[in-house]
Amino acid sequence: MPRKKTNLTMPVLALRGLMVFPHMVLHFDVGRPKSVAALQEAMMNDQKIFLVAQKDVDDPDPTPENLCTVGTIANIRQVMNLPGDSLRVLVEGETRGELTAVTQEDPFLLGRIHLPKVTEPEDEMELAALVRQHTHGQILLFSGGLFGCLRPREPAGQPGDDCVHPGCG
Numbered sequence: 001m002p003r004k005k006t007n008l009t010m011p012v013l014a015l016r017g018l019m020v021f022p023h024m025v026l027h028f029d030v031g032r033p034k035s036v037a038a039l040q041e042a043m044m045n046d047q048k049i050f051l052v053a054q055k056d057v058d059d060p061d062p063t064p065e066n067l068c069t070v071g072t073i074a075n076i077r078q079v080m081n082l083p084g085d086s087l088r089v090l091v092e093g094e095t096r097g098e099l100t101a102v103t104q105e106d107p108f109l110l111g112r113i114h115l116p117k118v119t120e121p122e123d124e125m126e127l128a129a130l131v132r133q134h135t136h137g138q139i140l141l142f143s144g145g146l147f148g149c150l151r152p153r154e155p156a157g158q159p160g161d162d163c164v165h166p167g168c169g
Contacts, residue, residue, distance in 0.1 A: 005115070006114060006115050006117070007100075007112060007113065007114055007115070008073070008097075008112075008113045008115065009103065009110060009111070009112055009113070010042065010045075010048055010049060010050050010073070010110070010111065010113060011038035011039070011041045011042045011049050011050065011108055011109065011110055011111075012038060012049070012050045012052060012067070012071075012099065012102065012108075012109035012110065012111040013030070013035050013038045013039065013049050013050070013051050013052070013109070014035065014052060014053070014054040014062045014066075014067055014109070015028070015051055015052065015053050015054065016054060016057045017053075017057045018053065019053055020051045020071075020072045020074055020091060020093045021072060021093050021096075022072055022093045022094060022095050022096055023092075023093055023094075024072075024092070024093045025077070025090070025091070025092045025093075026090075026091060026093075027078075027088055027089065027090040027091075028088070028089060028091075029082065029086050029087070029088050029089075030086065030087045030088075030089055031084070031085060031086040031087075032060070032061070033085075033107075034061070034106075034107065034108050034109060035108075036085065036087060037107045037108035038108035038109055038110075039076070039079065039087060039089060041108055041110075042076055043076060043079065047075055047076045048073055048074070048075055048076070048094070049073075049074055049076060049091070050071055050072070050073055050074075050097060050099065050111055050113050051071050051072050051073075051074050051091065051093070052067050052068050052069075052070075052071030052072075052099055053067075053068045053071065054066055054067055054068070055067065055068060063105075064099075064102035064105070064109070067099060067102075068099075069098055069099050069100075070096065070097070070098055070099075071096075071097060071098075071099060072093040072094070072095070072096060072097065073093075073094050073095050073096075073097045073113065073115075074091040074092060074093050074094060075091065075092050075094055076089060076090075076091055077090040077091060077092055078090040095115060096115075096116060097113040097114065097115055097116075098113065098114045098115075098116065099111050099112070099113060100112045100113070100114045
């Protein structure tokens with residue numbers, strides 16, 4: 001079986017106020033010159049781009065230090081020209097990656113991306129337990145300064161009545 005590469009070099013696009021996860025399809029507008037150049041470079045090659053959130057959404061030209069390290073390698077599905085110099089891009093997240101180094105900053109960000117090792121569950125019981133844990137786990141949502149538990153509600157007297165998160169019970 002051929003070994004899969006664990007380190008890739010590809011264009012990096014900093015996202016403002018957005019996150020893209022694996023298997024997620026999303027469209028967004030791109031207008032910064034570095035981002036447009038990164039998108040064009042990706043389109044001329046294999047149509048793959050590393051999408052990563054920037055830490056300060058008000059920064060018009062984020063430096064490598066202002067980027068999160070974990071992001072998503074995405075496949076560019078469609079690019080449309082918008083009025084002005086902006087583009088609307090449709091992407092599909094493929095896999096998670098870690099930005100280990102930025103090797104170029106001009107005319108666009110080019111980064112070295114490490115693909116983490118994906119471990120498969122040992123057996124069917126472990127897989128079922130992971131799915132159950134994910135399905136019934138507690139997910140916290142920060143919305144308007146209030147925390148709420150998004151776990152499915154259970155009838156009174158059932159497990160989960162003792163949830164300590166505000167908004168549960």
